[in-house]
Amino acid sequence: MSHEFHKYPDREMLAMDLANQLAGDLRAALQHDERVLLAVPGGTSPGHVFDNLCGVELDWSRVDVMLTDERWVPEDHERSNTRLLRERLLVDKAAAAGYIPLYTDADEPDDALAKLAEPIEERLPLAVVLLGMGADCHTASLFPEADRLEEGLSARAPTLLAMRAPGAAEPRITLSAKVLNGALKKHVLIFGNEKREALERARGLAPMEAPINAVLPGAQVHWAE
Numbered sequence: 001m002s003h004e005f006h007k008y009p010d011r012e013m014l015a016m017d018l019a020n021q022l023a024g025d026l027r028a029a030l031q032h033d034e035r036v037l038l039a040v041p042g043g044t045s046p047g048h049v050f051d052n053l054c055g056v057e058l059d060w061s062r063v064d065v066m067l068t069d070e071r072w073v074p075e076d077h078e079r080s081n082t083r084l085l086r087e088r089l090l091v092d093k094a095a096a097a098g099y100i101p102l103y104t105d106a107d108e109p110d111d112a113l114a115k116l117a118e119p120i121e122e123r124l125p126l127a128v129v130l131l132g133m134g135a136d137c138h139t140a141s142l143f144p145e146a147d148r149l150e151e152g153l154s155a156r157a158p159t160l161l162a163m164r165a166p167g168a169a170e171p172r173i174t175l176s177a178k179v180l181n182g183a184l185k186k187h188v189l190i191f192g193n194e195k196r197e198a199l200e201r202a203r204g205l206a207p208m209e210a211p212i213n214a215v216l217p218g219a220q221v222h223w224a225e
């Protein structure tokens with residue numbers, strides 16, 4: 001099973017269209033389940049998607065939102081993915097959604113894994129996941145050369161892992177590939193030529209070298225320059 005690649009005329013069109021697709025996926029999931037779980041990335045790419053998604057009509061009170069991964073920094077830090085989520089997605093109509101945190105006030109993510117995993121495991125599987133990708137082909141916080149990448153990609157991986165990598169400025173916490181691949185709908189958001197070329201180069205590489213390859217099968221990839 002491969003992925004589908006969707007090219008958009010510009011980032012604004014992509015953000016509007018992708019938000020509508022995510023909303024459609026959530027509405028469809030809500031027809032079968034009382035509550036549904038949506039996981040979204042942090043970083044620089046998803047802000048405009050969030051700006052569009054937060055205003056769509058759906059029963060947000062039955063949706064729980066979480067991050068695919070978090071940088072281990074306080075919520076008011078400029079690199080906090082949680083901060084992005086609170087400012088750009090959990091507002092407007094989406095303010096009615098539940099929120100499942102991926103950060104707590106512990107020195108290291110390792111100390112918080114069990115506590116943070118509990119509410120997630122009560123709600124799995126993910127109904128919908130939106131993933132980002134770095135130019136090094138990391139996705140969520142599954143980075144090439146990360147200390148626990150092999151475990152994070154394994155079929156027996158736990159729900160959450162702490163991750164440290166040369167390409168990551170701070171310790172991370174991330175959903176495992178197993179949990180990401182359990183999503184009923186998978187979308188990947190990619191902007192710019194550098195990342196498109198990285199995705200091309202990743203073709204044929206093992207997930208240990210290009211972790212994005214672990215989640216691409218069955219995914220819809222959305223790209224704009």
Ligand SMILES: O=C1O[C@H](COP(=O)(O)O)[C@@H](O)[C@H](O)[C@H]1O
Pocket residue numbers: 040041042043044045046068069070071081131132133134135138139140141
């Ligand atoms: O650090 C992260 O990076 C990726 C990609 O971010 P971007 O800024 O290149 O869009 C993101 O998907 C992930 O959630 C985030 O923690």
